[in-house]
Amino acid sequence: MNLQKVNRREFLKATGMTAGGLVMGVTVPMSLHAEEGETGFHPKVFIQIAENGDTTLYCGRAEMGQGISTALPAAVADELEADWSRVTVLQGDGDKKYGSQATGGSRSINEFFIPMRTAGAAMREMLIKAASQSWGIPESDCYAELHFVHNKKNKKKLSYGELSSVAAKLPVPTKPALKSKDQFRYIGKPLTRHDQDEVVVGKRTYGIDTKIPGLKYAAITHVPVYGGKLKSVDKTGALKMKGVVDVVEVERIKSPFSSLGGVAVVADNTWTAQQALKKLKIEWDLGEHKGYDSKTYLQDLIKNVESPAEKIFSRGDVDKGLEEAATRHSASYTGGHLSHSPMEPMASLAWVQDDSCEIWASTQNPQQIQQVIAIFLGRKEEDIVVHVTAAGGAFGRKGKCDYVHEAAAISKAVGVPVQLTWSREEDMRTGYYHSINAQHLEAGLDKDGNISAWLQRAAFPSIGSTFNPSLDRANERDFTRPIAHPYGIANYKLESGHAPAHTRIGWYRAVYDIFYGFATNVFTDELAQKAGIDTLTFLRNIYDNNKDPVLAKSASRCRGVLDLAAKKGSWGKKMPKNHGLGIAVHYSYNSYLAMLVHVETKGDDIKVHRVDCAVDCGLVLNPDIATAQMEGAVVMGLSLSLREDVTFRDGAVVNSNYHDYPVLRHNEMPEVHVHFVDNDESPTGLGEPGVPTFAPAFINAIYAASGKRYRSIPIKPMSV
Amino acid sequence: MSKKININGKDVSVDVDENMPLLWFLRDELELTGTKYGCGIAACGACAVHLDGAAIRACVTPVSSVIGKKITTIEGLSEDGSHPLQKAWLANNVPQCGYCQAGQIMGAADFLSKNPKPKEEDIDNVMSAHICRCGTYKRIKKAILEAAADMQEA
Ligand code: FES
Numbered sequence A: 001m002n003l004q005k006v007n008r009r010e011f012l013k014a015t016g017m018t019a020g021g022l023v024m025g026v027t028v029p030m031s032l033h034a035e036e037g038e039t040g041f042h043p044k045v046f047i048q049i050a051e052n053g054d055t056t057l058y059c060g061r062a063e064m065g066q067g068i069s070t071a072l073p074a075a076v077a078d079e080l081e082a083d084w085s086r087v088t089v090l091q092g093d094g095d096k097k098y099g100s101q102a103t104g105g106s107r108s109i110n111e112f113f114i115p116m117r118t119a120g121a122a123m124r125e126m127l128i129k130a131a132s133q134s135w136g137i138p139e140s141d142c143y144a145e146l147h148f149v150h151n152k153k154n155k156k157k158l159s160y161g162e163l164s165s166v167a168a169k170l171p172v173p174t175k176p177a178l179k180s181k182d183q184f185r186y187i188g189k190p191l192t193r194h195d196q197d198e199v200v201v202g203k204r205t206y207g208i209d210t211k212i213p214g215l216k217y218a219a220i221t222h223v224p225v226y227g228g229k230l231k232s233v234d235k236t237g238a239l240k241m242k243g244v245v246d247v248v249e250v251e252r253i254k255s256p257f258s259s260l261g262g263v264a265v266v267a268d269n270t271w272t273a274q275q276a277l278k279k280l281k282i283e284w285d286l287g288e289h290k291g292y293d294s295k296t297y298l299q300d301l302i303k304n305v306e307s308p309a310e311k312i313f314s315r316g317d318v319d320k321g322l323e324e325a326a327t328r329h330s331a332s333y334t335g336g337h338l339s340h341s342p343m344e345p346m347a348s349l350a351w352v353q354d355d356s357c358e359i360w361a362s363t364q365n366p367q368q369i370q371q372v373i374a375i376f377l378g379r380k381e382e383d384i385v386v387h388v389t390a391a392g393g394a395f396g397r398k399g400k401c402d403y404v405h406e407a408a409a410i411s412k413a414v415g416v417p418v419q420l421t422w423s424r425e426e427d428m429r430t431g432y433y434h435s436i437n438a439q440h441l442e443a444g445l446d447k448d449g450n451i452s453a454w455l456q457r458a459a460f461p462s463i464g465s466t467f468n469p470s471l472d473r474a475n476e477r478d479f480t481r482p483i484a485h486p487y488g489i490a491n492y493k494l495e496s497g498h499a500p501a502h503t504r505i506g507w508y509r510a511v512y513d514i515f516y517g518f519a520t521n522v523f524t525d526e527l528a529q530k531a532g533i534d535t536l537t538f539l540r541n542i543y544d545n546n547k548d549p550v551l552a553k554s555a556s557r558c559r560g561v562l563d564l565a566a567k568k569g570s571w572g573k574k575m576p577k578n579h580g581l582g583i584a585v586h587y588s589y590n591s592y593l594a595m596l597v598h599v600e601t602k603g604d605d606i607k608v609h610r611v612d613c614a615v616d617c618g619l620v621l622n623p624d625i626a627t628a629q630m631e632g633a634v635v636m637g638l639s640l641s642l643r644e645d646v647t648f649r650d651g652a653v654v655n656s657n658y659h660d661y662p663v664l665r666h667n668e669m670p671e672v673h674v675h676f677v678d679n680d681e682s683p684t685g686l687g688e689p690g691v692p693t694f695a696p697a698f699i700n701a702i703y704a705a706s707g708k709r710y711r712s713i714p715i716k717p718m719s720v
Numbered sequence B: 001m002s003k004k005i006n007i008n009g010k011d012v013s014v015d016v017d018e019n020m021p022l023l024w025f026l027r028d029e030l031e032l033t034g035t036k037y038g039c040g041i042a043a044c045g046a047c048a049v050h051l052d053g054a055a056i057r058a059c060v061t062p063v064s065s066v067i068g069k070k071i072t073t074i075e076g077l078s079e080d081g082s083h084p085l086q087k088a089w090l091a092n093n094v095p096q097c098g099y100c101q102a103g104q105i106m107g108a109a110d111f112l113s114k115n116p117k118p119k120e121e122d123i124d125n126v127m128s129a130h131i132c133r134c135g136t137y138k139r140i141k142k143a144i145l146e147a148a149a150d151m152q153e154a
């Protein structure tokens, strides 16, 4: 049973709110992160219909600009037949009572959709039953519509508010009837978001905006090299400044999500703290990674993938397949480190007192904050209260809360509440970067131009290395996507090259799919040209030839988005000189994406005219939000294809701010058209899957326009 | 005799180090947090406010330079969120995370007041001073065009 009524006491304990009316708790059965040994009923979401009819959803998932806090309430409201204007969403504070709150992997929608609908439907049935009892008529003579139960016979109606307390006494139906697709009122329809009104008047409060009485402000500078530490700091100059409260040394603790180590200044305002930082005379012990140079390292990675490496997966006989091939082709591809660089830099407010610890933060993972700070303070996790605020962008960065550990360490040292704001420069230089990467691909084509063998070697420092620094190459888990790649080639082999990490590696929107999607699709385009076959036909053949029953479904859904993108973007139409179309398909996070990109090249000048995205994410919960996600993915994809490149020299990041880590701006925004496949598959997330298809489609389009084949992104790195 | 800045129609005394950028004076001293910090070097536009109606970057504007002047922040752009740009922003669901949007709106408001009939190209050029990491550029442009049309009618 994943649905239960919640009584007054439990509700108060869980949410700090007073219960009244009907309150339901929902658990998420297929949760990927169910706590070890968790027994009993542990609701992750609460839904309340109060006696005045106000309907509130308490959910723990961090918002992050993905509109999840609209899509899921819409699922509840739809089945409940609630009036959308009466529904509000409250973000839960960080606590296990809301279940795991980590946002990422586009999992939120997958996990919550059916449980949310079921909860709404069950509540609707209870309200109908309550009304039927009060009228003394059968339930079949009643129906629910927009916050009322109506009597079919006499046009009488009772409001949800009036019925809520009576309904609360009824048993929860075990199998409430869900609506069919054509009955949906909110699901799949554009809906106003709950959180926009505040944004346009500057009233939405992000982590960086939190204020509480007695607040002091902190700025920090970090050890420039991963694994280094503070040798000495002369605080005199800083301490002499008017408005400076103290200088605090923050040490690393044993947790991958703790501070990298640094020195912070606490002052009356952020600016004074930033100025005082410059007065510190600091000596660092740079440690073992002080020689890290990302340009040289990338050359090493290329070498490591251009010779045999460690086998991760194989099917059939690749060597034989390659030998017997009518045509062979090979190529290597690379990509650099990326920085998330959300517009809101890392910021958190912490107040550590002897008997309490309260945190306010933009975070994708409040429970991790509890864990890390519990280790740091030597207290129990449940004694750390985390208030989750709106996040000014995250893209994976705010799932790693080193900045919160720092705020707590500083507050503890000075004994007052402290708002720590990283400068943009610190954000740029103290990240958990997307892996620098190299891949080598070799394939054989048979005489009809079908791929008969495919060898793919990848070398990149893995996210696992952030947890276990002794890992010196990616492992099977890091190869999940190529292992299940829908091409399903008969002779297939994956190898992992040596790639020890010299910085912290972290999840970045779409993670490894960025480079897997890139190399695979660009190489496929090259193979099509080798075979002398149009790329669209070549790709269709691949999917159609797939004989692996396990991959059949994903192959056919890939084919579906491929066809849709090709049609909408008019693949095959006659292009003017220096114009070209490129196409790419990628399956990740249970969603299927194809992009068709139209570029025009003039020498080194490249202009993207139009992008057609074809999306199969099952049932589209909110087309407007889904479209916005794709528009955002195109921007990020183009940005990382053109210029984004974090460069390390002497162990430290050289880039410092948006001038030398240029992200895409308005003037380069292409026209984007988003098309959804209409099917009855269950809904899947879209936060990440849009990113990987852009770069390869773009690179293929440049080739079509100019004959120039790029194999490394970004194609226009800035020299820093 | 204390020095004053008129912020959103109210006179505010300045009793801080006058080298302090207006951004931090607004955010930390006045707790007007609608104006955002994004880069601190005039590279992102998140901190855009109006000085006598024209957009400036609060992160590089020392308080000393705006004493006696009129500053408008996003909180003061309209009384009730009814500026045509604010309405157009909502009608087009422009914001994703929303963090950059106050700066975008302040930048666009200044731009529209000087170019009531903007060409798309002009929007691209001017708004390129503002970064949106979530990638809402397409909707921003649409909202500006709609707001411009709306203002023409009025
Ligand atoms: S914070 Fe002022 S322009 Fe970026």
Ligand code: FES
Pocket (backbone or CB within 6 Å): A065, A343, A392, A393, B095, B096, B097, B098, B099, B100, B101, B131, B132, B133, B134, B135, B136
């Ligand atoms: S909406 Fe997130 S940075 Fe613009």
